[in-house]
Amino acid sequence: MTFEALKQDVEAIISQTTATVDERLLSICKLLEQHIDYYNWVGFYFKNGDKNELKLGPYVGEPTDHIIIPFGKGICGQVxxxxxxxxxxxxxxxxxxxxxxxxxxxxxxxxxxxxxxxxGQIDIDSNTPNPFTPEDERFLEFVCQKVAEILN
Structure with missing residues (x-):
């Protein structure tokens, strides 16, 4: 499935106002993990209240011990x-x-x-070396803009 086709699916998920925000975020994670073969772990991290740390939100993939990530630590903390x-x-x-x-x-x-x-942020791990292109970046920026609309 192309990024353009996936954009339509992301917009459809975002517009499902009968679903909670977390349900919609999980649906986006599942969509991306299922349709982009080098997206092996897809999840969201969000600022944890007033603390300088991130807290794991909805995700799909292998379970992680990284529920809390201090700002500055790891790739997510650096972002x-x-x-x-x-x-x-x-x-x-x-x-x-x-x-x-x-x-x-x-x-x-x-x-x-x-x-x-x-x-917050979307975080994607890949088991494939060097798979991400500028097209991935632009697509994921689109996803984050759409997600921001339901977090207002």
Whole structure:
């Protein structure tokens, strides 16, 4: 399935107002994991109240021990501080990487902004080395913009 086709599915999920926000986020995780073969773990992290840490939200994939991630730690924690996309083609080359699974080879994290504030992110792990393209980044930015609409 192309990114363009997936965009329509994401918009359909976002517009399901009878579902809770978490149900819709989980549906997006499932959609991406099922239709993009190199997306092996898909989840959301959100700022944990007033604390300088992220808390795991809905996700699909292997269970993780990383329920709480301090700002600045790992790829997700760095995105919480930098407010910028972070694409990691080879996690073994990253000094500040939190290993979730020995099978993970690459990661992409895109921040979610509500009212110009970084309130969370989508995090995707891949078991494929260097799979993420600029098209993945643009698509995931679209997903985060749509998610931001239901977090207002």
């Amino acid at each position: 919480a501080v930098s407010n910028e996309n972070f694409v990691v083609p080879d996690v073994s080359a990253q000094d500040n990487y939190i290993a979730c699974s020995i099978t993970v080879k690459a990661e992409i994290v895109i921040p979610i902004f509500v009212n110009n504030e970084n309130i």
